[in-house]
Amino acid sequence: MSVMNELEKAALGHPKVSDISKHPMDDFMRMDRMPHIWCPSCGIGVSVNCFAKALEKCQIPLDQLVVVSGIGCSGRVAGYVKVDSFHTTHGRPIPFAAGMKLANPKLKVVVFSGDGDIVAIGGNHFINAARRNIDMTVICINNFNYAMTGGQVAATTPEGAILPTSPYGNFETPFNLPFLAESVGAVYVARWTSLHIYNQTQSMVEALKKPGFSFIEIVAPCPTIFERQQKFGDGLDRLRWYCDNSEINHSAKTKDVDIKLRDKIIVGKFVDIERPTYLDAMNTHFKKRLGDKYQPYEG
Amino acid sequence: MKADPKGVLTGSHFFDGDHACCEGALAAGCRFVAGYPITPSTEVVERFSRRIPLVGGIFIQMEDELASSIAIQGAVWAGKKAMTVTSGPGFSLMMEHIGLAAITETPCVFVDVQRGGPSTGLPTLPGQADMMQARWGSHGDYEIIALAPNSPQECFNLTIDAFNLSEQYRVPVMFMMDECVGHMMERVVIPAADRIEIYPRRYTKLPPGEYLPFKPGEDLVPDMFKAGDGYRLHVTGLTHDYQGYPNMTPEVQEQLVHRLVNKIRLNAEKIWRFEEIDVADADVVVVSYGITSRVAIDAISLARQQGIKVGMLRLIVVWPFPEERIRELAVQGKAMVVAEMNYGQIFYEVDRCARGKVPVVLAGHGGGTVHNIEDIAQRIAEAYQCRS
Numbered sequence: 001m002s003v004m005n006e007l008e009k010a011a012l013g014h015p016k017v018s019d020i021s022k023h024p025m026d027d028f029m030r031m032d033r034m035p036h037i038w039c040p041s042c043g044i045g046v047s048v049n050c051f052a053k054a055l056e057k058c059q060i061p062l063d064q065l066v067v068v069s070g071i072g073c074s075g076r077v078a079g080y081v082k083v084d085s086f087h088t089t090h091g092r093p094i095p096f097a098a099g100m101k102l103a104n105p106k107l108k109v110v111v112f113s114g115d116g117d118i119v120a121i122g123g124n125h126f127i128n129a130a131r132r133n134i135d136m137t138v139i140c141i142n143n144f145n146y147a148m149t150g151g152q153v154a155a156t157t158p159e160g161a162i163l164p165t166s167p168y169g170n171f172e173t174p175f176n177l178p179f180l181a182e183s184v185g186a187v188y189v190a191r192w193t194s195l196h197i198y199n200q201t202q203s204m205v206e207a208l209k210k211p212g213f214s215f216i217e218i219v220a221p222c223p224t225i226f227e228r229q230q231k232f233g234d235g236l237d238r239l240r241w242y243c244d245n246s247e248i249n250h251s252a253k254t255k256d257v258d259i260k261l262r263d264k265i266i267v268g269k270f271v272d273i274e275r276p277t278y279l280d281a282m283n284t285h286f287k288k289r290l291g292d293k294y295q296p297y298e299g
Numbered sequence: 300m301k302a303d304p305k306g307v308l309t310g311s312h313f314f315d316g317d318h319a320c321c322e323g324a325l326a327a328g329c330r331f332v333a334g335y336p337i338t339p340s341t342e343v344v345e346r347f348s349r350r351i352p353l354v355g356g357i358f359i360q361m362e363d364e365l366a367s368s369i370a371i372q373g374a375v376w377a378g379k380k381a382m383t384v385t386s387g388p389g390f391s392l393m394m395e396h397i398g399l400a401a402i403t404e405t406p407c408v409f410v411d412v413q414r415g416g417p418s419t420g421l422p423t424l425p426g427q428a429d430m431m432q433a434r435w436g437s438h439g440d441y442e443i444i445a446l447a448p449n450s451p452q453e454c455f456n457l458t459i460d461a462f463n464l465s466e467q468y469r470v471p472v473m474f475m476m477d478e479c480v481g482h483m484m485e486r487v488v489i490p491a492a493d494r495i496e497i498y499p500r501r502y503t504k505l506p507p508g509e510y511l512p513f514k515p516g517e518d519l520v521p522d523m524f525k526a527g528d529g530y531r532l533h534v535t536g537l538t539h540d541y542q543g544y545p546n547m548t549p550e551v552q553e554q555l556v557h558r559l560v561n562k563i564r565l566n567a568e569k570i571w572r573f574e575e576i577d578v579a580d581a582d583v584v585v586v587s588y589g590i591t592s593r594v595a596i597d598a599i600s601l602a603r604q605q606g607i608k609v610g611m612l613r614l615i616v617v618w619p620f621p622e623e624r625i626r627e628l629a630v631q632g633k634a635m636v637v638a639e640m641n642y643g644q645i646f647y648e649v650d651r652c653a654r655g656k657v658p659v660v661l662a663g664h665g666g667g668t669v670h671n672i673e674d675i676a677q678r679i680a681e682a683y684q685c686r687s
Contacts, residue, residue: 030533033544063529068373079533079545084526086376087535087545088369089399095333095366099373099381100526102357103331107377107527128362286352294352299378 028052028062030082037076041235043194043220044074044141048081050197051112051139054204065108068097070122072148073222074114074141091122094129097136104299105279108208109135115142119175120155127184130213135277137207137214142177143222151225158261162229176258181215182271188214189254189271194221195242196267203269212277219265230261300499302326302459304492306354312487316454316480317342319487320410321350323458324382326495329408330356331381333370335363335389338422339478340412343384364389368396372405376534378525380462380500382408382474387416387429390436398437399536400471401559404513404521406500408461410474412481413589413640415666425478426666427589427640433473434618440556442563444570445473445618447588451485457615463498464570468562469520475617477640479590479669507531513555514541519562563619572615573624581610583682584628585662586649587638588614590669595638595662598675605676607683617645625652634686636678638662638670658685 023031029052038044055065062083069078071090078085088096093111101109111118118126118140129136145163146152153166156177161170181189188210192200200218207214221227221238232238242265250268257266276284283296306325312318321343324332332351334344348358356379361367364385371381385393390411400407413429415421433445444464448454458474465472503510503522507530515521524530537545538552563570576596578584583602587595592613599609610633612624625648628635634657637646642663650659662678664670 030544062531064527066377066526079535083531084376085533086373086526087533087537088372089395089536092365092369092396095361095370096373098359098366099331099333099370099375100377101373102359102370103374103377103379103381104527124362125366128366290352295355297352297355297357 025049025052028055028082030080033080036080038073039224041221041223042073043143043218043222044077046194046197047139047141047200047218047220048077050201051204053201054208057201057205058208060108060208064106065110066097066100068093068100068109068111070113070117072114072117072146073143074112075117077112091117091120092125093117094122094125094136094138098129098134101134101136102279105135106299109137110208111136111138113140115140115144115156115177116146116154119177119180123155127180130181130184130186130215132278133185133187133212133275133281135211135213135279137204137216139204139216139218140177141218141220143220143226145222145226147222147225151222151229158259160261161226163226174259176254177217178257178270179254182254185213185275186215186271187212187273187275190269191217191219191257191267193219193242193246193265193267195239195246199248199267206269206272210272211280212275219259219267300497302492302495302497303328307489307492307495309489309491312489313484314451314487315342315482315484316448316451316476317412317482318346319451319454320458320474320476321346322487322489323455324408324462325350325354326455326489326492327380327459327462328497329380329382329462330354331371331374331379332358332383333361333367333374333381334384335361335367337386337389339414339481340384340386340410342481343410343412364392365395368393368409369399371407372396372400372403375405375407376526382410384410384412386412386414387426388419390429390432394432394436397443397471398439398441401437401441401443402536403534404469404559405471406465406469408458408465408472408474410476413475413477421667423478424667425590425640425669427477427591428644428666430475430617430639430641430644433475441559443470443473443618444468444563444616445475447475447614447617448480449589449592449613450480451483451487454480455487455489459495463496466498466500467520468566469501469523470563473618475589477589511541512543513539515558515562518566519558567619570616570619571621571624573621574613574615576611576613578610578612578628578633580608581633582608582686583610583636583679584633585609585611585636585638585675585679586614586625586645587611588617588645591638591640594669594672595675597672598638598679601672601676602679605680607679609679614645620648620652622652625649626654629653629656632657632686634682635659636662636675636682638675638678640664640666640670658682
């Protein structure tokens with residue numbers, strides 16, 4: 001293969017190397033940390049891409065944005081996004097994010113983490129932050145297993161799935177995340193798969209604009225472990241399966257959207273309600289009780 | 300800088316150590332407290348929850364101590380001074396986040412009003428058996444600072460010092476009260492705000508692009524940034540380089556952990572604080588802290604009446620441990636008694652530093668009440684008899 005120099009490329013109408021060396025994600029990603037740790041056709045990177053697009057659509061100033069993650073594959077998101085980012089402890093990104101938001105309400109706070117982090121070890125924090133309606137967006141990548149540690153069974157693993165710590169198949173009932181989120185007070189609840197890049201981007205836009213506790217579950221392939229252990233094929237096979245087996249139903253009752261190993265997956269925006277945020281409720285209440293002695297809290 | 304007068308309740312008051320600790324935090328500029336109810340510490344947060352809406356800040360009662368101990372760290376990185384308050388069982392749950400605060404160098408204060416343990420133990424009765432947990436409770440190598448007040452007045456004064464030390468060295472500071480000090484009522488004098496020195500947060504003056512968030516200054520402590528200021532930086536509990544990026548190599552681990560340890564060890568002389576009473580002519584020195592130091596005073600008087608020259612070294616800063624002072628006293632041939640409400644925690648530190656030069660005797664018990672004066676006096680007599 002012949003090597004073209006800059007002049008030859010310019011003469012042929014190619015863009016200069018200096019023009020194309022800027023990747024569209026350069027402003028959002030820490031390119032000096034590439035390559036990332038995620039496996040080929042893992043769903044996490046897809047959602048990070050959608051998140052970047054959603055931020056662009058919302059016109060949120062990146063200096064005001066904070067991304068908080070816990071531990072696990074999805075926990076690494078914070079390390080790759082070029083905003084103020086905090087990689088905390090396993091299960092605890094939500095209370096860390098709550099502390100940040102309450103300390104400085106001007107910040108836009110997003111928790112990006114995995115299913116194990118958010119609803120198993122961090123389940124208590126999830127339900128209480130939603131109950132309080134603390135203003136944050138929680139994006140939960142659900143790959144149905146503890147992928148970082150080798151794919152152990154999780155609180156989200158569908159019944160029957162074979163994993164290193166459920167070698168005879170999982171017999172536990174998994175969490176239905178949208179049902180859980182709605183029942184504890186989340187004001188916005190949506191679920192999409194890694195195939196639904198337009199829809200998940202749109203949901204991220206809506207969630208980021210929504211005051212209060214918004215929750216998006218992304219059903220994502222883990223081709224290295226979960227899909228391989230179930231003999232579901234590679235990442236592309238899985239996306240094809242999502243294509244054939246996802247059913248968009250915005251009016252579905254969340255109690256009916258539990259995920260079975262080989263059944264169709266109901267996706268959509270299930271909840272979009274209004275409820276005062278924690279800080280709004282606090283300011284209203286204290287003003288009523290304390291009168292002019294109380295200065296509304298703004299951080 | 301001076302304290303913000305908004306949080307300073309100047310005047311002479313009569314209240315307990317828990318209330319005094321709360322007022323100390325407000326005077327120090329603490330504007331964010333996250334806690335979970337636990338006896339005997341609840342009065343600290345009850346007072347804070349009543350006071351803070353009028354001062355301007357946040358109290359939030361979290362779902363557990365894990366959440367409380369990390370919510371404060373989110374608040375710190377968003378610009379607030381913050382603390383959490385608990386007792387033994389809750390302190391056990393907080394260990395994970397003491398480690399996080401240590402590795403991310405997050406200045407914050409953990410108040411532990413100690414009760415008898417282990418486990419649920421004695422919820423309403425005193426203990427001093429969390430001293431080693433405060434030092435070593437989270438996994439891995441790190442150093443912290445711990446203070447032990449012995450009166451409500453000290454609960455006020457030292458809470459301010461706890462915040463100042465946490466900001467100066469960017470470490471979690473353990474405020475090791477005990478149930479007696481927490482619940483005893485005494486006069487507490489709160490000075491005017493312009494008489495209270497506050498160590499401001501060490502924010503970087505460098506612009507984004509030039510500033511490296513974990514590159515230390517000469518005192519081994521790096522300057523801070525806060526979220527929302529446009530630095531767009533990363534903070535992680537993983538081993539990280541000057542940039543804050545994860546870097547899991549033995550070289551970077553050595554660089555980071557060695558500094559986390561050394562920023563306290565090499566500055567220890569500046570941090571040490573203890574009070575000495577009649578040590579110069581003493582044959583026996585009683586080492587004590589917290590409520591036990593006040594009981595030990597009476598035991599010392601009793602022993603002096605019996606003709607034994609006894610002095611006291613009261614630890615105010617317990618960690619880092621004043622190793623050199625103990626060593627000096629041991630070289631001078633002063634036998635030692637360690638009076639504490641446990642079966643030997645600080646005792647082993649004193650024994651280690653005495654290096655076998657003098658006898659070191661433990662006056663300890665399992666907690667639930669203060670020592671019998673006679674028991675400490677008895678240990679003093681034993682130490683005196685077997686001194687070299």
